Amino acid sequence: MAEEKKVVRKVIQTSKDMGRFMKDYYYELNEAATTGNRKIAWCTSVGPTELLRAMGFLVYFPETHGAMLGSTRTATDMIPAANALGYSPEICSYLTADVGAYLNKFTPLSKAYPGIETVPKPDVLVFNTNQCRDVQDWFAYYAREYNVPVIGVYTNRSVGDVTETIVDDVAKQIEGLVKPLEEISGNRFDMDKFKEVVGLSRRCSDRWKEVLETNAAKPAPMTFFDSSTLMGPAVVGRGTQVAVDLYDQLLAELKDKAAKREAAVEDEKFRIYWDGMPVWGRLSAHSKLFAGLKANVLSSTYCSSWIFTALDADDPFRSMARAYTELFIVRSDDYKETYIKDKLDFFDIDGIIYHDARTCPNNSNCRYGMVKRVEKLSGIPSLTIDGDLCDMRCVSDEQTKTKVEAFIEQLDELKG
């Protein structure tokens, strides 16, 4: 009988320090929320966090809570409460899981970090619609619930060239946040502090980029399933020195692994690119599935979303406007296709997986004919899997397994 092979996954040492960082981060937020010693801003994952940090806020990102609900596989139990309130099962399942958790008075933070009872109550909610409209609705819900102000930046979507007009507009909007934030925080805006935070954020972004690029090595030292969690500090800690230090450490570890040819996936035979979000509740299962087939999913659009190369401490407002508009998710399909093609070349990819996440059209790039266009452009075969980031009712494990196995068989045949 054909037996399922036991898959040994390689440990990344720095992940322990990353874990400690996340723990400190949540306890600090919890202390601020319970004692009132610091103001708390909620921010979207690619929102204007540098400004918030420079204004003295501790910054909390509900999307990471959504991802936690997903990875702890508690999201699916929470979502129905939000659906019953009129938030459709078809919209962002980060939103519905998070709102559902709020309604159920539940947070996975309590189990992960004993003593934390709830998510930290916000003093202000700050969004950027660069990623989607859902974040605005999501924050509007909490603005009503907590009776706190919600402010934000409205960015164009499907942007081709990031023109000066767009940058001017977004930069003005970010500047426009200063006054309300001064009122809410009680702190005066300090340009030097702002520049320092933007500089640190850029350094964090540069390190993270280098970390991801270590996977160009053959064999690759890390998987997408590792980087999906290793990116935590780049999301919640950018703009701090400790995040920069952590990525310095991670970079050194991965460079060392690459030099020693330490493979993340034993006998790496297939190099896979992942487009779209992870299926958080199946991170480990998918990691094992691919590793068992000697396939390393080693590069992704998603993890590269926290690279902000345009950030420039000497021109903080405009460079933030540019950096947060230049992102993949904000751009036109033409741009996206070239971007993916570059990644395929850089990482020497054999096959592409598109995750069509039922509730996030914004991160599912396979819906407007791109799959066939990229295939034509690159000659690299691809597979689309249906699933979701959090809502496990949209995930069929058996179908995913069959599709992935069949896809790797196909790549194997092509390699001859």
Next chain:
Amino acid sequence: MSQSVYVGIDLGASRTKVAVLDAAKNVIGRAVHNSGTDYGQTAELCLKEALSMAGVGMDAIAAGIATGYGRSNVTFANATKTEIACHGKGCFHYFPHAISIIDIGGQDNKIIKLSDAGLRTEFKMNRKCAAGTGAFLEEMSLRLNIPLEAMNDNAKKSTDMVKLGSYCTVFSGTEVLENIRHGKKVADIVKGLFFSVIKRVLEMDSLTENVVMTGGVVAHNPYLVDMAEEIIGRKIEVPPYPQFSGAIGAALFAINQ
């Protein structure tokens, strides 16, 4: 001593199929049963029947490959292969040139494209929805209160096909009820259901020049092939034993082992 045979077991979500091939790649035995709840037991039952049809015993099995959703539940197979690979192999055996295979199964549909060399270039499986699969027709036969086996003849009798527009099985069910209420003939509704199955499958992917149709649903409802030919405007090939394409492909892999 009896001849050596090669076995392919396709443990599908609805039916389990076993094909027994001799070394010259002829199908000499086959059997099919509902997969039921005990996959292992059903596989053994099919194997016994197929071997008996082939006139050989267990000791004649030189190699066996399992495929289908329940492939890892088969204890007597040497290895497993996905049903995508096996369907491709089974069809290429009969049509050894570039083909697009449309497989309509009980729970899922596939479109598999093979190159002139028989290499797979692309495949698609339906999304997590029963629309367009055998399960859809089973559900509708219940609603119409006619046996599943009678669907094909009914569809052929239709003179004025009912158009069903819905995407999902539940909505289609409501549409069917509405048509019954309006006094539409059962034959016309069944043809409408067949048409919607074909439409759902064809919207999964584009097709290359030569098209092959397989699967249990096609085996039992050959009129689906006529309808598909009409829609795409060219001839569609159907291999011998279309329900067994996956099992035959698995047995062919066993021969190659």
